[in-house]
Amino acid sequence: MSFVSRNHPQQVAARGPLDDVDDRRTPPDLLAECMKLAGVDSFDLDVAASCHNTVANAWCSLAGPSGLVVGWWGNVWCNPPYSDIQPWVERAGWECEDGRASTIAMLLPANRTEQGWWQDLIEPGRRDGTLEVFFLRGRRRFDRPGWTAPAKGDRPPFGLALVVWGGR
Numbered sequence: 001m002s003f004v005s006r007n008h009p010q011q012v013a014a015r016g017p018l019d020d021v022d023d024r025r026t027p028p029d030l031l032a033e034c035m036k037l038a039g040v041d042s043f044d045l046d047v048a049a050s051c052h053n054t055v056a057n058a059w060c061s062l063a064g065p066s067g068l069v070v071g072w073w074g075n076v077w078c079n080p081p082y083s084d085i086q087p088w089v090e091r092a093g094w095e096c097e098d099g100r101a102s103t104i105a106m107l108l109p110a111n112r113t114e115q116g117w118w119q120d121l122i123e124p125g126r127r128d129g130t131l132e133v134f135f136l137r138g139r140r141r142f143d144r145p146g147w148t149a150p151a152k153g154d155r156p157p158f159g160l161a162l163v164v165w166g167g168r
Contacts, residue, residue: 025053026079026107030140030160034077037134038105038164044074048081048088067091071100078106085109086117089163093121096130096165104165110135111158122163134162
């Protein structure tokens with residue numbers, strides 16, 4: 001079974017996002033790699049989570065309170081809904097400037113570097129050292145509710161990038 005895109009920006013513009021696609025859990029091995037790259041031992045707040053996929057004791061969800069509304073603090077993890085990434089990246093920049101969050105680690109699809117939000121919000125910070133970008137090796141699976149990993153296939157057609165504000 002191969003991966004079929006279901007929440008690409010053009011699809012979302014036509015019919016809206018599919019919640020079951022945006023609801024993903026970061027596998028423990030991927031999370032450990034991201035924590036090492038971000039230079040943190042744990043995350044205090046997961047700003048785009050649900051009760052079954054959070055990686056921190058404190059978390060925000062789309063059902064409320066939204067991570068786009070509450071203040072971010074401490075070491076923050078964000079694996080945002082890939083159907084609408086820009087507001088999460090904007091918020092990370094604001095929270096980094098505000099200084100309440102010591103580290104913000106955000107997992108993003110690496111195949112979106114040509115999009116306006118990447119060019120306007122990530123690239124300037126990458127060039128001036130405000131943030132770091134780590135391109136992760138391979139294509140990673142995410143866990144989803146009620147999902148069993150197949151022996152082969154079911155990987156997204158893109159790699160991942162970890163963007164880190166602060167930290168290290």
